[in-house]
Amino acid sequence: MGTSGGSAGHDRTDEQLLAAHVAGDRFAFEELFNRYHPQLYQLARITTRCPDDARDALQDAMLSAHCAAPKFRHDCSVSSWLYRIVVNACLDRMRRHKARPTTPLDGVACAGSIGDPAAAVDTAIVVERALMCLPADQRAAVVAVDMQGFSVAEAARMLGIPEGTVKSRRARARRRLATTLGCLGAPAGIAAARAGAR
Incomplete structure (x- = not known):
């Protein structure tokens, strides 16, 4: 994961998007999360082993990141921060539901x-x-x-x-x-x- 992750038509860096979200931009966080959604979802699938849990954990992570954005300390890249939140959401969900069948x-x-x-x-x-x-x-x-x-x-x-x-x-x-x-x-x-x- 990079720190800027720019795509066509979107030239703001991850840090700029996060700052804009904290400042009240209603669309900045959605743009930021969508920028990394494929990687984050794949990570959730690998970590949870269950498609339903992966989707739920990713939603939990998105809400956590949305609320925690003002507390972002800039001690790591925004992508690393998102990665950590997704991993933690997956592990929390797995602790709550320990017995899950493996789904390819x-x-x-x-x-x-x-x-x-x-x-x-x-x-x-x-x-x-x-x-x-x-x-x-x-x-x-x-x-x-x-x-x-x-x-x-x-x-x-x-x-x-x-x-x-x-x-x-x-x-x-x-x-x-x-x-x-x-x-x-x-x-x-x-x-x-x-x-x-x-």
Whole structure:
């Protein structure tokens, strides 16, 4: 996620949109949230493992961000702030509903991969299923660092945990992924998952 995320016809930065929302612009927050909606929804799908929970968590996150905007401290990018709110909303919802069946993600594919497209899709599906088998805390750590590209320090701030905890959870997640993916291998699997999450 970038810090400006501009699109055609919209040249205000994330920070400008958030400031405009706080100042009373009725459309600024909607524009900001829509700018990152695809990534945030994908993140919610991966984190919750349930499409209904993902939609509900994203709605919860949107309301939380809308209300919390005046308290934004500018100690991270706006996109990182949104990411943290979505992850927290997902984890809160999962704590309330612990027993959920795993639902495969739709349309996860390895964009831009070389070779057989069918094999790329198969790889992405295998990786997605392996991610779904991870405990929520490990999945959040590996998604933040390996799929979303945040640093360990950024992930720690987003998740509200020490950097060492992010590292240990990520290491455990990668070991479990390597075991689950078998011959696919963790590096190839994570690369495929990262491509599918974009």
